[in-house]
Amino acid sequence: MRIKINKTRVALIQMSMEEEVSKNLKKAKQMVIDAAKDKAKIICLPEMYKSLYFCQKEDHKFFKIAEKLDGESFSEFSKISKKYKIIIIVPIFEKRANGLYHNSLIVINDRGELEGFYRKMHIPDDPLYYEKFYFTPGDTGFKAFKTKFGNIGTLICWDQWYPEAARITSLKGAEILFYPTAIGWHPSEKDKYGESQRESWITIQRSHAIANGVYVASVNRVGFERIDQNSDGIIFWGSSFICNPQGKILVKASEDKEEILVADLDFSKTDIFRTHWPFLRDRRIDAYNEITKRFID
Amino acid sequence: MRIKINKTRVALIQMSMEEEVSKNLKKAKQMVIDAAKDKAKIICLPEMYKSLYFCQKEDHKFFKIAEKLDGESFSEFSKISKKYKIIIIVPIFEKRANGLYHNSLIVINDRGELEGFYRKMHIPDDPLYYEKFYFTPGDTGFKAFKTKFGNIGTLICWDQWYPEAARITSLKGAEILFYPTAIGWHPSEKDKYGESQRESWITIQRSHAIANGVYVASVNRVGFERIDQNSDGIIFWGSSFICNPQGKILVKASEDKEEILVADLDFSKTDIFRTHWPFLRDRRIDAYNEITKRFID
Numbered sequence: 001m002r003i004k005i006n007k008t009r010v011a012l013i014q015m016s017m018e019e020e021v022s023k024n025l026k027k028a029k030q031m032v033i034d035a036a037k038d039k040a041k042i043i044c045l046p047e048m049y050k051s052l053y054f055c056q057k058e059d060h061k062f063f064k065i066a067e068k069l070d071g072e073s074f075s076e077f078s079k080i081s082k083k084y085k086i087i088i089i090v091p092i093f094e095k096r097a098n099g100l101y102h103n104s105l106i107v108i109n110d111r112g113e114l115e116g117f118y119r120k121m122h123i124p125d126d127p128l129y130y131e132k133f134y135f136t137p138g139d140t141g142f143k144a145f146k147t148k149f150g151n152i153g154t155l156i157c158w159d160q161w162y163p164e165a166a167r168i169t170s171l172k173g174a175e176i177l178f179y180p181t182a183i184g185w186h187p188s189e190k191d192k193y194g195e196s197q198r199e200s201w202i203t204i205q206r207s208h209a210i211a212n213g214v215y216v217a218s219v220n221r222v223g224f225e226r227i228d229q230n231s232d233g234i235i236f237w238g239s240s241f242i243c244n245p246q247g248k249i250l251v252k253a254s255e256d257k258e259e260i261l262v263a264d265l266d267f268s269k270t271d272i273f274r275t276h277w278p279f280l281r282d283r284r285i286d287a288y289n290e291i292t293k294r295f296i297d
Numbered sequence: 298m299r300i301k302i303n304k305t306r307v308a309l310i311q312m313s314m315e316e317e318v319s320k321n322l323k324k325a326k327q328m329v330i331d332a333a334k335d336k337a338k339i340i341c342l343p344e345m346y347k348s349l350y351f352c353q354k355e356d357h358k359f360f361k362i363a364e365k366l367d368g369e370s371f372s373e374f375s376k377i378s379k380k381y382k383i384i385i386i387v388p389i390f391e392k393r394a395n396g397l398y399h400n401s402l403i404v405i406n407d408r409g410e411l412e413g414f415y416r417k418m419h420i421p422d423d424p425l426y427y428e429k430f431y432f433t434p435g436d437t438g439f440k441a442f443k444t445k446f447g448n449i450g451t452l453i454c455w456d457q458w459y460p461e462a463a464r465i466t467s468l469k470g471a472e473i474l475f476y477p478t479a480i481g482w483h484p485s486e487k488d489k490y491g492e493s494q495r496e497s498w499i500t501i502q503r504s505h506a507i508a509n510g511v512y513v514a515s516v517n518r519v520g521f522e523r524i525d526q527n528s529d530g531i532i533f534w535g536s537s538f539i540c541n542p543q544g545k546i547l548v549k550a551s552e553d554k555e556e557i558l559v560a561d562l563d564f565s566k567t568d569i570f571r572t573h574w575p576f577l578r579d580r581r582i583d584a585y586n587e588i589t590k591r592f593i594d
Contacts, residue, residue: 121581141584161576163460163508164585171593200507200543200574207504210497211460246497277497279458282419285589287438288461292582296468 007264008149010176010215011040014240014259016223017052021065024050029076035260036084041110041149044089046221046240047157047180048103051093056227056234058133066095069117074106082112087147089154091180093134094119103135103156105180110148118143120156121165128186128234131158144172150267153214157181160201160218164291166208175270176215177208183220184236198237198255206247213245213274215265222256245273304561305446307473307512308337311537311556313520314349318362321347326373332557333381338407338446341386343518343537344454344477345400348390353524353531355430363392366414371403379409384444386451388477390431391416400432400453402477407445415440417453418462425483425531428455441469447564450511454478457498457515461588463505472567473512474505480517481533495534495552503544510542510571512562519553542570 013031017024028049035043050073054062067073073092081088087110094104094117103120119138123131142165144153153174159165160179169177183201185194209216219240226233241252242263253259274280290296310328314321325346332340347370351359364370370389378385384407391401391414400417416435420428439462441450450471456462457476466474480498482491506513516537523530538549539560550556571577587593 121584122579124575124579126575137581141587158579161508161574162580163464163504164580164588167460168585168587168593171587171590173594196543196545199545203500203544204504204507207460207501207508210501211458211504246493247500248493248496277458278421278423280592282421282455283459283461283591284418284434285591287418288465288589289586290438290465290468291461291588292585293468294580294582295577296465297470 006268007266008042009040009262009264010217010242011035011038011043012217012219012240012242012261013043013045014219014222014238014253014261015046015049016258017049017221017225019052021050025072025076029080031260032077032080032088035262036080036086038260038262040086040262042087042147042152044178044180044217044219045091046219047091047182048093049091052225052227053182053221053234054227055131055134056128056225056231058130062134063101066093066101068095069104069106070114074108074114077108078112081108081110085110087149087152089178089180091156100136101134102138103131105154105156107145107152107154115147116143116145118154118156120159122158122162124158128231142168142172144169144174146173151175153177155179157183160205163208163211166212170212170214174214175267176217176265179205179216179218181218181220182236184234187232187235190235198239202239202241206243206249209243209245210247211279213270213277213280215242215244217242222258245270246277303565304563305339306337306559306561307514307539308332308335308340309514309516309537309539309558310340310342311516311519311535311550311558312343312346313555314346314518314522316349318347322369322373326377328557329374329377329385332559333377333383335557335559337383337559339384339444339449341475341477341514341516342388343516344388344479345390346388349522349524350479350531351524352428352431353425353522353528355427359431360398363390363398365392366401366403367411371405371411374405375409378405378407382407384446384449386475386477388453397433398431399435400428402451402453404442404449404451412444413440413442415451415453417456419455419459421455425528439465439469441466441471443470448472450474452476454480457502460505460508463509467509467511471511472564473514473562476502476513476515478515478517479533481531484529484532487532495536499536499538503540503546506540506542507544508576510567510574510577512539512541514539519555542567543574
């Protein structure tokens with residue numbers, strides 16, 4: 001008797017970036033090809049893989065890095081996707097129209113076609129993370145994609161702090177949530193608060209796995225970047241990870257090295273996870289409408 | 298110069314129960330008095346503190362344990378509340394009308410008055426947790442109470458797995474969420490899955506703290522109980538804890554001993570937590586309405 005195993009290899013590309021865009025693209029392509037050769041079927045790059053995290057400073061010159069949904073990132077990764085018959089999730093800085101930019105990602109299917117895209121819905125703004133200057137909040141809503149290798153949901157960085165985003169994406173059929181990310185420490189805070197900050201970041205994402213009975217795959221960049229010479233810069237904390245629908249971390253990357261993080265996931269077990277922790281069954285959808293309020297005062 | 302400190306002592310009563318209701322009541326009262334003498338200002342008992350966890354079996358005889366909102370639990374704890382000028386959260390098995398029962402809690406204010414009540418909204422049903430037989434799902438919606446010692450939100454056990462419940466309770470002004478609970482291990486599963494199950498339980502609750510910028514205080518029972526002699530019973534896992542708005546556990550109880558778990562919390566810091574992790578600021582309330590769907594197919 002043969003036991004049926006339906007494992008799908010997922011890979012996250014944890015990488016560091018440099019100033020020259022073409023070099024980041026070249027490195028990302030090579031790492032994706034390496035992952036594909038290692039039999040990964042769904043591969044995800046980190047948020048804005050093509051550039052330094054320029055949002056450390058508000059400077060109009062960075063808008064020129066942006067590209068169209070079917071721009072260079074699509075054409076380059078489309079070829080790889082088609083050749084290796086894989087799904088690639090590619091975050092891009094999207095120029096949608098003159099004066100209208102998004103923090104987006106594209107999903108390329110195993111035939112090299114644009115399966116769809118997602119525009120980051122929640123935009124942060126904090127010291128050295130001045131994203132509201134660059135990115136218009138997304139108008140795609142939350143997205144799940146049925147692909148040859150699994151039903152995937154895609155969210156971006158700051159979205160990861162919002163249970164609503166994970167919930168709606170999962171209700172749309174996602175059985176794994178991908179979170180391409182760019183998050184790190186302010187050097188002056190690292191010693192005192194660093195561990196606690198990263199722990200909060202891991203915990204909130206594990207909780208989305210638990211609440212929704214989905215896998216979660218989060219991919220961050222590594223390295224120290226300083227865009228504004230008057231600031232101390234950011235130490236991106238890596239720590240990319242993949243956890244199962246109980247929030248158990250299956251694999252976790254280092255905090256400072258480039259890595260291809262790989263896990264073999266069995267999406268055929270989603271029903272087992274969800275019937276043993278039957279949270280979806282008991283949601284009180286008659287009582288959640290106030291969640292669309294800013295505050296209830 | 299004196300630095301202003303606004304600490305409020307919160308206490309959780311982690312206890313074991315026995316068959317005789319009057320003995321559980323007596324013990325619970327003594328532990329609450331002990332906590333009050335130790336200067337606790339908000340005290341919370343575990344779910345259905347007055348009885349064994351009878352939901353292990355579907356048996357009509359247990360309905361007779363139920364009481365009215367202003368029944369014995371109210372009258373007994375009201376006296377303590379008034380005498381020590383404290384807030385007490387008392388979970389009860391509520392008889393609302395003939396044939397209509399809830400898993401509820403009452404909040405007694407520092408003047409010994411019934412400040413309000415909450416009826417468990419999410420009702421589980423799993424092997425040995427046959428709650429759907431006994432409890433009608435609550436119709437109170439989610440509740441927050443402004444008390445003399447803080448704005449408190451109250452939820453019960455299975456509610457803890459639902460980010461929607463924590464979110465709406467927080468939007469109503471709660472700065473601490475209380476989760477009276479009765480959760481434990483099936484003896485046959487403990488070795489293999491026990492640690493992972495408890496870890497999921499802790500993680501999801503810590504995530505509510507993070508997502509909403511609130512303290513979370515969860516209080517469970519301890520001890521082995523077997524109601525159905527044909528079953529293996531349940532080992533209630535204790536592990537009551539209080540965490541801060543970053544999800545950091547401040548205090549945690551043992552898994553097998555009765556304890557009064559105490560923490561001194563500073564609600565005046567809630568604004569600092571929330572402006573440093575400014576999640577409430579960026580919610581996309583225009584995009585959450587699908588959360589009221591069962592599934593989006």
